[in-house]
Amino acid sequence: MKNILGREIPEYIEGYGKVIPFEGAFKNAGTKLKKEVKLNSVMPDNEKVLPDMDSVFDKVSLKDGMTISFHHHLRNGDNVLNLVVDAIAKRGIKNITLAASALFPNNFPLIEHIKNGVITKIVTNYMSGPIAEEISRGILKTPVIMHTHGGRARAIESGDLHIDVAFIAAPTADNYGNINGLYGESACGALGYAVADAQCADMVVAVTDNLVPYPACPIEISQIYVDYIVKVDSIGDPDGIVSGTTKITKDPVGLKIAKMASEVMVASGLVKNEMSFQTGAGGISLAVAAELRKYMKENAIVGSFASGGITGYLVDMFEEGLFRSLFDVQCFDMQAIKSYVSTYKHQRMSASMYANSDNKGAVVNKLDIVILGATEIDTNFNVNVTTGSDGTIMGGSGGHSDTAAGAKLTIIVTQLTKARLPIIKDNITTITTPGESIDVIVTERGIAVNPKRTDIIEKLKNTNLPIRKIGELKDIAEKITGKPEAIEFSDEIVAVIEYRDGSVIDVVRKPL
Amino acid sequence: MKNILGREIPEYIEGYGKVIPFEGAFKNAGTKLKKEVKLNSVMPDNEKVLPDMDSVFDKVSLKDGMTISFHHHLRNGDNVLNLVVDAIAKRGIKNITLAASALFPNNFPLIEHIKNGVITKIVTNYMSGPIAEEISRGILKTPVIMHTHGGRARAIESGDLHIDVAFIAAPTADNYGNINGLYGESACGALGYAVADAQCADMVVAVTDNLVPYPACPIEISQIYVDYIVKVDSIGDPDGIVSGTTKITKDPVGLKIAKMASEVMVASGLVKNEMSFQTGAGGISLAVAAELRKYMKENAIVGSFASGGITGYLVDMFEEGLFRSLFDVQCFDMQAIKSYVSTYKHQRMSASMYANSDNKGAVVNKLDIVILGATEIDTNFNVNVTTGSDGTIMGGSGGHSDTAAGAKLTIIVTQLTKARLPIIKDNITTITTPGESIDVIVTERGIAVNPKRTDIIEKLKNTNLPIRKIGELKDIAEKITGKPEAIEFSDEIVAVIEYRDGSVIDVVRKPL
Structure with missing residues (x-):
């Protein structure tokens, strides 16, 4: 069958349902x-503190076929996921479903655990590095389920994703299971992605290298959700935890795009008192924030909130x-962590x-x-941030689809071509976020507005911005790069892309 | 039948089950x-903000037979409960179950609403004043269910107490339902008693007189739990909200009791680094805190936490x-509210x-x-804080049974006689907290230790404190006051006293 975006998807997918x-x-x-919720x-x-991981496995009765979960707040510096899965493998447990909010290059040891049958299913919001590449090549027997950040919380809270045991990397914990991410060698700040796991899993284990006297405050995850605590030598490598790449781009093309995006925002009428804003940690995205900052200062505008992963910027x-x-x-960085403990106006969520999408208002x-990015965009404004144009998984929605759906104005900032490939094309490898949620695409060669946003089109008429039809942008891109050759795919589905509501927006097939 | 404490309780109670x-x-x-949870x-x-209470009732489809809930953080200054129930009565809705975490003297208008059949059932943790007196005389057709503070949260979370619509008095709220109690004319501080209602009710309405720009931070109750917001002129009377009575007693008898209680604490060995402590806001309780403060300073002791309703002291x-x-x-007072916003070490719960009792560790x-009080104590250490010795309801457990069950050392401080009545007697009117949770009773005439606490008895042998058998204390009291005449009760049950786990520890019968 085809879904409403025209993506060919089986009615039933083996290993998914x-x-x-x-x-x-x-x-x-x-x-x-x-x-x-059972507890x-x-x-x-x-007593909640256990001496080692084997005692934990005994207490939680870990066994074949269970689903275990992890958060990704320690990013590429996380030790906990690998440590737990290694210990599970040593115990001879097989057939585990791994529900990790994201997977990073440092999770490469999973490849062996997949090959050995320890991990047979993966659910995640984002993955990059060797594990993503291998999964794209089909090493997992069942397709990966890829959620959005909001979709994962929805799936856990609704029971669509049932977690038997949540392992929560805890930069700071006390002996009754109160947890925060603010202190310790592996401080990472807010722990927003671990909350649903803690609240809904059958069993919850805090894994910490910083066991502090009771109570560990401020409490981000409460003792009332945590069954056991286990101390390990190190939960993470600080160098991999805090992203060092949150610098504004210096590339003139990126700066030009940022300037144009800023003009679109201003022209939309939304840049005013009480405004709210979110942008990613990428170089162009931060450059947009820099333009906005300048404009807000010059015009004495005070917004209500900025949200997301928070950067020093x-x-x-x-x-x-x-x-x-x-x-x-x-x-995203130490400055954000410091701010987070210094004022209650910097709030966790x-x-x-x-x-x-399924609570009383996110x-x-x-x-x-x-402000969002894209690896590919089609002429219906559908966006891919999941796969590269060679079909390899190299990301995932994260909050992309969620924020795009919620925001009044969703702007994609991107160069029109990257690595000699066009970004805008007739067909994209994967649809992560539906075109209906995308309002404006800003490239160095022109700006395309979603035709359904006649209000924005009208407002941009009063500017000197280079407004183009998206088809024109596609043509310009293809003139530069040539029309890319279509890759061919096998029938094998390696990933199911769930939209935030749990419906299937696309699947990723294994390239031939 | 009789429960394990020997209280005569029917196996089935009409209107209770x-x-x-x-x-x-x-x-x-x-x-x-x-x-x-359905949502x-x-x-x-x-849009979540509604223009008036009638629009709220329309939106939540309020109708006969529903259960509505309220928190008591505005105490004797609360306007919201009366306002909502009046509006319900005006609409002609009947047969409402009122689940209020506590009821105070200012809730006297409920008496008319009970007589008119608007309110036909009440669930609460504490009540005092005219409403409590009238209920004791049997104006409600069904018995009041009285919970502990922890027991109410348990009942709501487990579904034993299903709430159709929670009305949350909100000293500060924004237009998406984020709530805090810290600012506004009716600031009351922490909103701990409203959390379970917000999380578990079918519909949640914030009633505020202080609608602020989004987001109202710090957020105590999140937008993800709130369906609607309605603005009213005033949610409370500040004079009734913040208790003005949290002063240390000046009565020499009270001070003597406090001094003795302090010596018991020290002799127990628990007054040391990392200790934790809770005491009520009564005059003697605060005097105990004053003694502890002195001792901790003199001995350079740093405790981990103090808890409860928090006072300036x-x-x-x-x-x-x-x-x-x-x-x-x-x-309990403005100083507590100020502290609460000033540091993350003053934490809400x-x-x-x-x-x-039914989460992973309260x-x-x-x-x-x-440190707790008592209106009556029997020779098995069972404590009454629910009824006066004339059988009239004048309080309730609140956190009494909860803290007594949890703490390593539970001390009751009380004068041995009050208003010419003995506090310790063979039979008490109501059992609120079981004797097994009570360790020591400190009166001006002597100290009784629960015989099962042989460890404490042993430790107190090294002090000069006047240790007596509880029977001796009873005899002393009766020598002063005479043996009180037993009141006679009818068979009519006016209140069912649930222990924190939902079992029935006692019932209150209507006095003859």
């Missing part, structure tokens, strides 16, 4: 259920009074509060403007 | 279920460095985190010492 086809960004609104009550004399804007508050699901619903 | 008899403080530990998802273009101790942190379920489980 029955497919609910994507029907539009808001087609599944209505009455929702948060699933029943073991803890009495005053119960957004902290600067907040501290200058350009935003009254920050909503933080994860901290869970992934559910950030982006879940923060993304309150967004005015979001 | 089948009785689970109390079998001991920790007999119901084990696997627990948090119930499924309506909110899309980006949905505990804030002083915290700011002096005697406790590293505070756990706050409700603020929900009623569930505070005291629910804060009460980590308590070393709690």
